[in-house]
Amino acid sequence: MTGLTNRTVVIDGRGHLLGRLASVVAKYLLQGGKVAVVRCEELNLSGHFYRNKIKFLAYLRKRCNVNPARGPFHFRAPSRIFYKAVRGMIPHKTKRGQAALARLRVFDGIPSPYDKRRRVVVPIALRVLTLRSDRKYCQVGRLSHEVGWHYQDVIKSLERKRKSKLRITLKHNREMKKLTAKARENIAKAAEPFNKIIKSYGYES
Known part of the structure; x- marks a missing residue:
């Protein structure tokens, strides 16, 4: 540390x-x-x-x-x-x-x-x-x-709830990541001429 x-x-x-x-x-x-x-x-x-x-x-x-x-x-x-x-x-x-x-x-x-x-x-x-x-x-x-x-049983119960909630959040995040990647693929061709203009000014898209 x-x-x-x-x-x-x-x-x-x-x-x-x-x-x-x-x-x-x-x-x-x-x-x-x-x-x-x-x-x-x-x-x-x-x-x-x-x-x-x-x-x-x-x-x-x-x-x-x-x-x-x-x-x-x-x-x-x-x-x-x-x-x-x-x-x-x-x-x-x-x-x-x-x-x-x-x-x-x-x-x-x-x-x-x-x-x-x-x-x-x-x-x-x-x-x-x-x-x-x-x-x-x-x-x-x-x-x-x-x-x-x-309070051992109480803590175990709260930990089970926290972990189940975490699994739902992680699943949601994975789905959103896939949808974002798919959306980028869909607009890649349409955005290509604009990306060329941006690169000509020295910026990476």
């Missing part, structure tokens, strides 16, 4: 390792960039699912003995788990760290308007490129679901 821009960089979290992606995002935020991470439920964790679940359950047991309402607060949603991972890599109690975190957006699924935006990946954080093929891994969405996140 080189080169800063005022535009928000939209990262598709699918297939990324959580910690590796968090480190890249944290550094980019501290440099002044804006980031939105979508599909956090499809982030991956290295290690067997059962091992990660035991670690998470141990984390849930950590609390203030006098008054648990004081914290620590345990996020269950995949997007909030990723947010907390990024927060741990940023000096979030300083003005600079708070400003950096304010430039971060995290989402489960792909809500509007990010479903219409171009999404990118971070190669150094992709599981298929960084984790050995025989190593165990698990999805954050499944882990969250088993420790108290109640």
